[in-house]
Amino acid sequence: QQPVQSPQAVILREGEDAVINCSSSKALYSVHWYRQKHGEAPVFLMILLKGGEQKGHEKISASFNEKKQQSSLYLTASQLSYSGTYFCGTKRTGGGADGLTFGKGTHLIIQP
Amino acid sequence: KAGVTQTPRYLIKTRGQQVTLSCSPISGHRSVSWYQQTPGQGLQFLFEYFSETQRNKGNFPGRFSGRQFSNSRSEMNVSTLELGDSALYLCASRPGGATNTGELFFGEGSRLTVL
Numbered sequence: 001q002q003p004v005q006s007p008q009a010v011i012l013r014e015g016e017d018a019v020i021n022c023s024s025s026k027a028l029y030s031v032h033w034y035r036q037k038h039g040e041a042p043v044f045l046m047i048l049l050k051g052g053e054q055k056g057h058e059k060i061s062a063s064f065n066e067k068k069q070q071s072s073l074y075l076t077a078s079q080l081s082y083s084g085t086y087f088c089g090t091k092r093t094g095g096g097a098d099g100l101t102f103g104k105g106t107h108l109i110i111q112p
Numbered sequence: 113k114a115g116v117t118q119t120p121r122y123l124i125k126t127r128g129q130q131v132t133l134s135c136s137p138i139s140g141h142r143s144v145s146w147y148q149q150t151p152g153q154g155l156q157f158l159f160e161y162f163s164e165t166q167r168n169k170g171n172f173p174g175r176f177s178g179r180q181f182s183n184s185r186s187e188m189n190v191s192t193l194e195l196g197d198s199a200l201y202l203c204a205s206r207p208g209g210a211t212n213t214g215e216l217f218f219g220e221g222s223r224l225t226v227l
Contacts, residue, residue, distance in 0.1 A: 002154075032214065041116070041202070041218035042155070087155060099145075099168040100216075102155035 001026050003090045005103035012110050018075040020106045022088030023068070031064050031071040032089040032100055035082075042087060045073070075108070083110045114139065116219035118203050124225045130191040133222045137184050137205030143167075144186040145216065146178060149200040158201075161186055162208050190224075198226045 003024045012018055022031060033045040048064035048071055059076040075082055085107050089100035117136040125131050137144050145168075146158040157170035161180035178188040184205075190197055200223050204216040 030214070032216075034216075034218075039220075041220045042216075043218070044215040047214045089155070099157050099160060099170070100155075101157065102147075104154040 002101055003088055003103040005086075005088055005106050007106060008104075009107040010109070012078050012108070014080055014110055014112050015077050018078055018082075018108060020073040020075075020086050020088075020108070022071045022073070022090070022103055024070070024090050026069065026090075026092055028064075028066075028069050028090050029093050030091045031062075032091070033062055033071075033073050034087045034089065034102075035084045036087065036105075037084040045086075078108075078110050080110050080112065083108055116203055116205050116217055118201075118219040118222050120222055121220065122223045122225075124227060125193050126227050127193055127195060129193050130189060131193060131224060132187055132189045133201055133203075133224075135186045135188075135203030135205075135219060137186070137203075138217055141205035141207050141217070142184050143206045143208035144180055144184065145204045145206075146186070146188050147202045147204065148172075149202055149221070150198075155202070158188065193226045195226050198224060200224075 003022050006021045029050055031048045034042040036042040050066050062073045064071045085105040087102045087105045089102045119134045143162045145160040148156045158172055159178050160168040164180045175191045180186045200221040202218050202221045204218045206216055
């Protein structure tokens with residue numbers, strides 16, 4: 001079951017904050033976040049395991065609400081380099097990243 | 113360290129033909145996964161190989177197949193091509209085993225157009 005991402009697209013000014021959500025109707029073991037710039041390969045951002053642990057990477061952080069089976073990606077004080085398409089990938093069992101089920105992506109545009 | 117290399121980068125085929133795509137993982141990575149990316153469906157998992165064995169398979173017809181060689185390089189094959197097979201095919205590698213962190217390292221993909 002493909003996770004649902006929201007919003008589908010968002011346009012921000014540099015310095016503004018953004019939140020991207022990823023929801024699943026099934027119980028999840030882990031949520032994986034990737035960013036893909038146009039014409040480039042997806043790049044790993046972070047993994048969240050069930051248990052609600054919040055992970056951070058500079059100004060990008062994420063949370064995983066196990067009860068709601070929902071993960072949110074937080075981009076604080078967005079930079080032009082944050083533009084791209086963000087994908088969440090979900091896994092229902094442990095064992096690594098093989099067999100991820102990805103959402104359709106959220107297009108993020110950061111304007112100067 | 114060189115990244116994941118996929119060849120060819122672009123190719124055009126006609127319906128009914130078959131195609132073979134190649135992926136060279138990062139040195140030392142033993143797991144290779146394949147994904148199909150289309151505007152309508154996003155990234156969809158095809159299959160994953162580890163030490164020459166297919167460990168996981170997505171929901172694709174049998175026309176899609178793959179294999180992995182002893183040097184961890186992988187190929188995927190699509191037979192009897194259909195228009196709907198037009199997509200970007202992404203390969204991703206990871207160390208696998210005890211050093212696995214779950215992070216996938218993607219190649220830039222092979223863009224297949226079926227006419």
